[in-house]
Amino acid sequence: MTTHTLEPVVTPRLVWQNVRRRAWMTALLPLAVVAYLAYTWFAFDVSVLLAKAQPERAAILATDSVAHKVHVTKTFRRGELEVAIEGERTATYDADDVPDWVQLNGENAFVDLGDGYTIEIDGKTAYFDIPGYGLIKATATNDGVDTILPGGNVPEWVRVDPRKLDVRPQLDKRLQITKTKIEIHNYFAGWENFWFPFRSPLHGMSAGQFYALALSADRLDPDYANLWFIVHEFLDNPDWQHGAVFNALFETVMMAVLGTLTAAFFGLPLAFLAARNFTPSKLLRFGTRRLFDFLRGIDMLIWSLIFIRAFGLGPLTGALAIAFTDTGTLGKLFSEALENIDNRQVEGVRATGASQIQRYRFGVIPQILPVFVSQVLYYLESNTRSATVIGALGAGGIGLMLVETMKTSRDWENTSYIIILTILVVMLMDQISGWLRRKLIEGR
Structure with missing residues (x-):
């Protein structure tokens, strides 16, 4: 018996309707974009902003x-x-x-x-x-x-x-x-007096003179060896405050590290409570997921303002703001990774007589470890930048110093210096996280 398949009948009228529909879409899409841009132009008073702009001030x-x-x-x-x-x-x-x-x-x-x-x-x-x-x-x-x-x-x-x-x-x-x-x-x-103060005995020395001075036994200051005197004069430069800037950068990085690791520490166990294949109770899963929504639904800057009001200024408030926000985000990502694991690997570990903790350790954790490490390291990079913004609100670190240099029009070279250092730190964190990914995930 021969089976015949009915092919859809394509009439010229149907083809013409499809062509007209595509033509309308092609014409309406640019018009919609132009209408939206026109609306935003008037809604945001762009003309007023341009009128108030001071390009000569920017120059x-x-x-x-x-x-x-x-x-x-x-x-x-x-x-x-x-x-x-x-x-x-x-x-x-x-x-x-x-x-x-x-x-x-x-x-x-x-x-x-x-x-x-x-x-x-x-x-x-x-x-x-x-x-x-x-x-x-x-x-x-x-x-x-x-x-x-x-x-x-x-x-x-x-x-x-x-x-x-x-x-x-x-x-x-x-x-x-x-x-x-x-x-x-x-x-x-150029930046004048960047290395040493104007009145410093080291001001204006060449690289060769520094090298000779560092090796010389004749001390410029009886309290310091020449090498440490050079370092001391550089860090205590009153115009550039290198020592204070480096200390603020360290605070910012520690703020990001502490906040991210705290979020990962609490986010992983909470993720098991939110995963469908690990928590049978619908009420417990619902409550945990809503907790994640609450934590990540409030922006990190809002959390920082809340903690500043509660605990005062300081790096701890910034670390808590990062931890609260990222606990909700990482917990949601980890719970989704747990729901997509391969149960056959867990059953294989169960067949050996392993306990429930051992099943989690050898059957679950190896599967979610790449996601866990990748997401934690990514958020660590991102939080290094976020910690700068949080610090500007009063949490301390390099962000607070950046705002202080921008309060007057005299210290814009210091502002550039801090911005450049912040970018370099973010780039360094990116390189370190990439190296850790290769070590922990790819085994290289």
Whole structure:
């Protein structure tokens, strides 16, 4: 007997309907995307945000993060002229040791900013000669600043106010005058005094001089060997605070490690209670799963704020926030891995007469170990970044130091330094976790 299979009849009308449906979908999908983007544009007031944007401010902060500036300042109250790196009293040049682009003459000075830009300070008056624009004359008075500009339109980089004059023709050249002082900023690439303080006997030494000093028996400081004196001067640098930064980084890493390991320690046994093939009680499974939802449903930042209010500031609050959130997440992932194990391996261990704990140890754990190790190490990497954000809220660590450097506009090079170190630590944690995965999972 011959069996005939009925083939679907495809009519031209049906084909045309399918073509029209696809054409409509092709046309409607881009329109839906455009409509959504238009809605978000007005819902988030993007036009208002763009109007408030200050790209020149961003350029200044970017310049400050990769360069340092030398201040030439004349304070009228003291009648003094000072040349200092970043305006710091601890990094002030002696009068006979100022940079060659500054010429001091008592209470007056001549400053060559390069590229034809020069500023002459004569008493309370500053003359700023700007190539292509002309000479700006500004005099500080008891009421503010009297300014005389060249003819024509006033450029955007000249900000004239009765109380203050701010001239910045280029990002690396600036003049500010108020009724109390004249201040000149000259920028240079690089981070000045990064290794050692300005007044340190090690400041300005070459690598060869450091090597010779470290091997020398003649001590610079009788309390330290030369090598330890070099390390001490570096870590205690008051401008860069290397020692405090490294300690804060260590706190951040420990916060992430403690929180992640605590979550894994509690998440694994709770996962057995949430797994269908290990816990017959529906009520117990339901309660455990809802506990996971509760723990991971509250964001880590919210947990950190709760613990800060409960226990005060400190790294422990950050570790607890990480532990609470990740217990819910890891517990859910582990329970799903337990529900997908191969029961034949468990039955094989049972056939040998093994106890229930031995069945878990030799029949279950080896199957979920790759998932367990992989997920714990992944969350350890992620929590290293999260610990930085939590620390910024008050939990301590490198995040708190990062926020402190961002509070003013003077320490953006320190901000860049901390951000770079944080990225390097995250990269290091990634490499270490990858190495541990290969060791523990792949057996290499």
